[in-house]
Amino acid sequence: xxxxxxxxxxxxxxxxxxxxxxxxxxxxxxxxxxxxxPDLQEEVGAFAEAFSSLPYDLPLLEPSKRLxxxxxxxxxxSIADNSPAALHANVVPISAPHRRRWSWKQWMPxxxxxxxxxVLGWNQIQLSQQFQxxxxxxxxxxxxxxxxxxxxxxxxxxxxxxxxxxxPTTQMYxxxxxxxxxxxxxxxxxxxxxxxxxxxxxxxxDLPTLANNQIYRLWAVATPTTAPMYCGQFRxxxxxxxxxxxxxxxxxxxxxxxxxxxxxxxxxxxxxxPLVMKSSI
Amino acid sequence: MDPMPAPPAVDEKSTDLEIFLAIQAQQVKxxxxxxxxxxxxxxxxxxxxxxxxxxxxxxTQETFLRLWQRSEIYQPKRGSLSSFLITLARSRSIxxxxxxxxxxxxxxxxxxxxxxxxxxxxxxxxxxxxERSHLVREALQQLSPADRQILxxxxxxxxxxxxxxxxxxxxxxxVKSRARQALKKLRIALDHLI
Numbered sequence: 001x002x003x004x005x006x007x008x009x010x011x012x013x014x015x016x017x018x019x020x021x022x023x024x025x026x027x028x029x030x031x032x033x034x035x036x037x038p039d040l041q042e043e044v045g046a047f048a049e050a051f052s053s054l055p056y057d058l059p060l061l062e063p064s065k066r067l068x069x070x071x072x073x074x075x076x077x078s079i080a081d082n083s084p085a086a087l088h089a090n091v092v093p094i095s096a097p098h099r100r101r102w103s104w105k106q107w108m109p110x111x112x113x114x115x116x117x118x119v120l121g122w123n124q125i126q127l128s129q130q131f132q133x134x135x136x137x138x139x140x141x142x143x144x145x146x147x148x149x150x151x152x153x154x155x156x157x158x159x160x161x162x163x164x165x166x167x168p169t170t171q172m173y174x175x176x177x178x179x180x181x182x183x184x185x186x187x188x189x190x191x192x193x194x195x196x197x198x199x200x201x202x203x204x205x206d207l208p209t210l211a212n213n214q215i216y217r218l219w220a221v222a223t224p225t226t227a228p229m230y231c232g233q234f235r236x237x238x239x240x241x242x243x244x245x246x247x248x249x250x251x252x253x254x255x256x257x258x259x260x261x262x263x264x265x266x267x268x269x270x271x272x273x274p275l276v277m278k279s280s281i
Numbered sequence: 282m283d284p285m286p287a288p289p290a291v292d293e294k295s296t297d298l299e300i301f302l303a304i305q306a307q308q309v310k311x312x313x314x315x316x317x318x319x320x321x322x323x324x325x326x327x328x329x330x331x332x333x334x335x336x337x338x339x340x341t342q343e344t345f346l347r348l349w350q351r352s353e354i355y356q357p358k359r360g361s362l363s364s365f366l367i368t369l370a371r372s373r374s375i376x377x378x379x380x381x382x383x384x385x386x387x388x389x390x391x392x393x394x395x396x397x398x399x400x401x402x403x404x405x406x407x408x409x410x411x412e413r414s415h416l417v418r419e420a421l422q423q424l425s426p427a428d429r430q431i432l433x434x435x436x437x438x439x440x441x442x443x444x445x446x447x448x449x450x451x452x453x454x455x456v457k458s459r460a461r462q463a464l465k466k467l468r469i470a471l472d473h474l475i
Contacts, residue, residue, distance in 0.1 A: 015461035015468075019435055021442040045360055049475040050468040052364040052371075054436045055326040056410070056417035063324040067338045068316055074342070075309050075349050162328060174418055186411050206411075 010040060018047045059172070059190035059203045062239060066147065169194050173258050175277040177206070187277060189240075189260070191218070193252040200232065200252065204240040207277070215265045218246070219272060220255035228259055230269040255279075293317065297362040305352045312349050319363055320345070322410060323370045330374035330437050340377065344370045363410075371436070378439040413474075420470035428463035435460050 013030040016022045022030065034040055170192055177187030189204035200218070210216065215235060219228035231251035234242035246252065263273035288302040291311045295303075300318075303311030323344050327337035344366055348355060355365050421429055434445060442460065446453040468475075 011465055011468075012461055015464040016457065019442070019457075019460050019464060021457050021460065046475045047464065047468050048368075049361060049364050050471045051432075051436065051464060052367045053413075053417045053420075053467075053471060053475075054432060055322055055329070055367050055371075056414045057421055058322075058325045058329055060321040060410075060414075061325045061328055062321060063338055063341060067324075067341060068313075068320065071316060071342050071345050072309060072313055074346055075312050078346075078350060079307055079309065159334075162332060162334065176415060176418075186415070188411065188414065 010037075011043070014040070014044050014047050017044065018051050057174070059174075059192075060188070060205050061203075062205075066150075167194075171195050171252065171254065173255075173279050175204075175258060175260060175279050177277050178275050189277060191258055191279075193246075196249050196253050198246045198249050198252070200244055200246050202234060202236065202242045204236050204242070207236055207240060210235055210262075213264055215263055216242075216276065217261050217263050217269070217272065218251070219259040219261065220251040221257040221259065222250065222253075223256050228272065231258075233263070233265070298357055301352070301355065301357060301362055304349060307349075312345060315348075315362075316345055318410060319366050322363070323366050326367055326370050327374045330371060330439075331377060336377055337374070340370055340373045343373055363413075375439050416474055417471070420467060420474075423470045424463060424466050428459070428466060431456075431460050432463045432467060435464075 010033055013022065013026055013033065016026060017030055034044070171194065173191040175187075175189040175191065187204065187207045189202055189207060192201040192203065193199060202218075207216075215233045217233045218231040220231050221228050229248060229251060231246045231248065232244045234244050236242040258279040259272070259275060260277040261272040261274060262276050267273060288299065288306050288308070291300050291303045291308065291314050293314060295311075295314065297315075297318075300311045300315050304315065320341065324337055324341045327340040328334065331337050331340065347369065348366070355362065424432075434440070435442075438445075440448065442456050443453055445451075446456040449456070
């Protein structure tokens with residue numbers, strides 16, 4: 001662990017450096033300070049680490065499974081391309097081996113026969129190759145079509161959430177699980193909504209899948225002293241996303257706390273089941 | 282000369298350093314485990330900046346394959362692997378956004394920062410991404426909404442400080458000062474982790 005340094009001017013310079021806003025004079029000054037006090041380099045690293053921790057606050061989005069396959073496949077190919085066998089295949093001999101000279105008389109009968117065999121064989125090889133190429137292309141085309149369709153559906157499913165995230169007016173409330181599910185992971189989620197809007201989107205991760213007789217319910221606590229207000233129920237899809245309309249616009253008017261409980265769909269909304277998640281703000 | 286001993290096989294419980302050493306030894310399984318650990322974080326960072334799923338996937342792929350193909354660009358003693366991956370993804374994403382706007386400016390901070398940090402072994406390395414998210418959120422809660430906003434703008438938007446000043450109608454000096462103060466507060470709030 002590195003300790004924060006006390007000198008305000010130095011930390012100002014380091015913060016400015018990490019933010020990329022140093023003036024030329026400040027940059028020279030920081031260079032001099034770092035040269036004089038090499039220990040400060042650790043502090044530069046600590047500031048860089050702090051700045052790059054910001055994405056940990058983002059709702060974690062799940063990339064397509066295809067992406068992982070592409071990365072691993074590319075890594076495997078790069079190994080194959082660098083293997084000794086592959087490298088040898090690319091080696092071009094510096095000089096051609098010495099060949100015995102033949103006279104034209106010796107060459108002619110053998111040459112005619114060889115040419116005939118070569119022409120016949122070449123045609124067969126070409127036909128076979130063309131057939132194989134056509135079959136491979138057909139297969140590839142079909143696979144591409146299927147993949148395209150899958151990607152299109154995935155894009156369509158995620159586009160709404162991304163559009164919502166990109167709106168400056170969207171309020172985001174992080175939620176964190178109360179108890180660890182069986183796999184040991186802690187559930188996390190984000191509630192996305194415009195202040196005062198009844199449209200609510202939840203993006204969850206590791207939130208246990210519900211049985212048919214269960215439902216999650218969202219509750220908003222307007223102030224620390226008021227009772228939780230029922231804000232609708234939901235069941236997340238395979239991507240962990242749920243969208244619903246809250247019964248009251250006050251649910252999204254900057255509540256002090258948000259709670260998620262596990263209930264039965266038939267339970268009255270005047271009382272709540274066990275607490276599953278709560279807002280981490 | 283005896284060849285270097287191969288690093289042991291890695292799994293989900295391996296440390297980032299063990300995974301990195303296995304990547305250096307070109308163990309595909311290590312790349313698989315690293316992607317499982319940080320793929321969503323890198324991807325989410327790219328989506329936030331690019332606002333485009335396809336481009337974010339491209340950036341995520343480039344980020345992991347860059348480390349795979351040129352592992353020497355990361356020096357374990359100079360910062361955490363997660364921070365390196367996030368910074369690389371951010372840098373590439375911002376380059377793409379700027380490229381869309383035909384800007385020639387490039388973000389080259391990653392290498393310069395890595396060059397000037399001599400040793401690093403943050404406790405943040407030893408907790409899971411979920412736990413880290415929780416700890417970072419707790420730290421961010423110690424900042425005012427305005428401080429958080431200015432840091433997020435500096436991190437995710439491709440605007441320079443001058444452009445932010447112009448957009449918000451605030452003097453440049455004020456924007457710089459606010460951003461620096463906010464980052465200093467975050468650094469102090471995360472002191473026990475870095």
